[in-house]
Amino acid sequence: MSNFSASSLSSKDAPPNFLNLDRIRHELVQMEDTIVFALIERAGFAQNLCIYSEQHENFEGLPFNGSFLDYLMAEMEAVHAKVRRYTSPDEYPFSKDLPEPILPPLTFPRLLYPNDINLNATLKKIYIEKVIPSLCKDGDDKNYGSATTKDIEALQILSRRIHFGKFVAEAKFQDLKLQAEYIRLIKAKDRDGIEALLTNRAVEERLLKRLRLKASIYGQEIDETITGSDMAKAMDESSWRSQSDLTLVDGDEGKKKVKKIDPDLVVRIYEQFVIPLTKEVEVEYLLGRLEHYPSFVPSV
């Protein structure tokens, strides 16, 4: 779960230059850890596809319509809404009609122009259709509550990560060297041009390299006998074997170590979904930016 209660965006804690791109990227790097752990935890359960289907017979007679995931998500988001999670500009709910906060409102610095960009429906669809089948073993282990709880944790942190693209986009728009070019592309409604201008391949490559390393290390069973060469092997993608074939990966001692997640898969999830969705948020945000220009000036 993100740190919404002690959000770095609340006015008390907000650093004076929050729209500094390096700071924003640092936050994205921190989210990587949470995302990798969330995926590892979800991978501990079977696909349990019934939790994603509407009115599945396994949940017959229970007091909800729609999928079990939607039910549990709405229940959890309702509690979080009451403690004002979704008043924070870096938090986006998946459910509709959530209750009002019971706590008085916090004041956040105005970093973004008012917008209702929310890609959670797309994110959820991709997560169910593409991520789960490649992340989890086939079948049904009956751990519906646990698997769904892990889904919710993963979806919430992925959502925060993707929508952080709004801060990235505002920071990029504030860069006076590029602002005139952004304005030209926005006026021309040139989505591809905006995406090309905001893309930074070097940052993406560093990210994917770092991510592979994190997935390799965090996904390894660590015990007190672990050696340097174990870690070196962990970083060698060729040492990874699927969970199902319990293969020796740690040399000659005869101990069995199993990787909890395929680092390549984590890299693919970022390459194919997380970064593209973040860029989509950035492009959407920038396309609406001129409706608030020059009237909207971030309060930092």
Ligand SMILES: O=C(O)C(=O)C[C@]1(C(=O)O)C=C[C@@H](O)C=C1
């Ligand atoms: O760091 C940036 O500049 C971003 O726009 C974020 C991000 C990402 O999703 O990590 C997206 C696009 C860039 O090509 C690089 C990285």
